[in-house]
Amino acid sequence: MNTPPPPPGTGRTGGPPVRIGALAPLTRPGWVEAGRHLLAGLELAVRDVNDTGGIAGRPLELVVRDTAADPLRAAAAVDELAGLGVAAVAGEYHSVVARAAAARADALGLPFLCSSAVLDALTEQPTERVARLAPAQSRGWRIYADFLLGAGHTRIAVAAQPSVYWASGTRILRDHLAVRGGTVLELDMGTLTPEAVCDELAGDGATALLLLVGHPEPAVPIVECVRRDRRLAGILIGAPAGQPEFAEWAELLGDDGAAIPFLRYLPERLGPFGARVETALRERLAESPSFVAFEGYDTVAVLAEVLRSHGTDRDRVAEAWPRVAVEGTRGQIRFSRTPGIGVWQWAWPPIQVVERDPARPGHFRVLHTG
Template identity: 25%
Template sequence: MTTAFCLVSALFAAGCSKNEPLRIGYVGTLTGRHADLGTAGRDGAIFAVEDINRRGGIKGRPVELVIRDDRDDPETAKGAVRKLAREGVAAIVGPMTSTMAVAAVPVVNDSHVVMVGPTITSNDLSGKDDNFLRVYPTSHATARHLAHHARRRGIGKIAVLYDLSNRAHTEGWYRHFREEFEREGGRVVAALPFDSSRPVGFLALARQALAARPDGVFLLSGGLDAAMLCQQLRKLGVALPVIATEWSATDELILHGGSAVEGITYYQYYDRSDGSPRFAEFREAFSRRFGTPPEFGAVYAYDATQVVLQGLAAAASPSKLKEAILARGRFSGIQGEFTIDRFGDADRKPILMTVTEDGFKKME
């Protein structure tokens, strides 16, 4: 049993001061090219912690969120998790990208701290009985939906551009999409990797993609890079249907892409146009707190933090947190119910979205 685990167990014990804060960690990319997602996740986690503290905390104890920046670097992510474990956090929310999660999960397993990922899709982490749980489905199921959608749009030949800076997300996504797309009779005519952590020639990439004469383009990247690629496609005077993943669907996409990103379609599990009373209340309160509406990363981080908090409220001690979460299995998220199976993998119903001049819109 590690020192950190003993510390957490001790803090949870009945002999602890009722006012002793219960600490949970958050790890996400707060600096660098993908900071939009990490910052959104941080705000969602903060909002959940502030909400539980307004309600009296957990078993009469306030909750403290300890925030760490992984800097979009695997070694930094590992170090952040180790430090949080040494500091005795009861659980960790994060990371926000699959590459950071793949790096961090072995450290989490060694530390005996439960980690709940808000937006992790990598299939490399699925079907495993370990200390990593998630509130977001794997890429395999979503890739199947997107491949079918691409064929329905009349795309027979497609060029795929994917960012290796988040390799654990993009390579698995591309592999599953290609399998389903080809099963439907389509063909990948160009597969072009790039690394956004280094200088990228977006115009050259766009030219390479178009040289293969595709019927459509599939972008596996963050919002900023997807915007840059669409801008270059527009400069080359080509109007092809573009599909993407939810990773691209941040405000950075619209801010930097403008009219060039209009018409992009993608599947996600977050509905910005949700008119339900619960989400309307959440959106209004979140906007007042942070000065901006919640992006999908904030919603999923809020859900992930709630899973941790509800598990800690039900568990007799941190050593039983994972069992408490899995025993419950079904959770009520900000936008409907989702389930977590015995391996910690989540299931939700996907939504087809598009980008219009008014922003992100639901298609079906």
């Protein structure tokens, strides 16, 4: 699937297109709603780039491939995109998928700008070819742990599925909480049913349960079960990975989906540029844009500036990461080397802990910022 340039007019683009490969989960078992928002942001930014002259007069074009949350499929897509002559690859939401894409892009000498995946170890070894817009998991999840402690929660249970991403999140939470007097109980969702989770919580004394699981299964059944268990009336349910961000969460859970804090990568207030993009994204999506849509837009904004200023040669694109200075929808974007992170990292994306307002589940309220 390609995003064509706009009709001739104000953009005045011409000549062969400059191609960017785009990866997103657009079918199950991928998180399709996240992929749809990511793609909407990417496509809107491409339209805006082309409306303002493209890349040195050439139209910018997306070449989109569906990863379906499959690392092998993502790696194969990178191979295909490299053969199609793209200047760079961008996108992806799922961390384990982005990790596979980053490794393959690096091996092929292809620049990769990761939009949304947060896993610290995005690559096995440090590389100059990969950059990332989303905050590293260690930063965001420590901020989430600080929120929990500030709200008086020191005994935390995590319902986790087997995954590199969820295991990493559990380790970050445990290490950060331990030095502050907190403890973490692990509940293995590879073996437990939602009912068994409730039994474990009732006997443990944990005051918060974090969902480190996929959406909608088994996240939705766990929430429904906990909400209906009178023994657990006072327990906080949390979802640091952001499941409640999307409309499908509210549609499936209704009032039960409110008051579940999660991480969101938006500032408390958007500036004029971000507000204009928000309006356009809302029209494109026919609903409120998630932070993932803004990540998609910012991805193309960064790549367009790099391609305009450094050309389309892949080596020159990769060499440009440390010189990026782009006004994104959520603030000034610059990349740097962060200790423990092997890729070029936007070090300071805005981070919030928010929840759906129980009085108005279609609205969010900010609980904590970092």
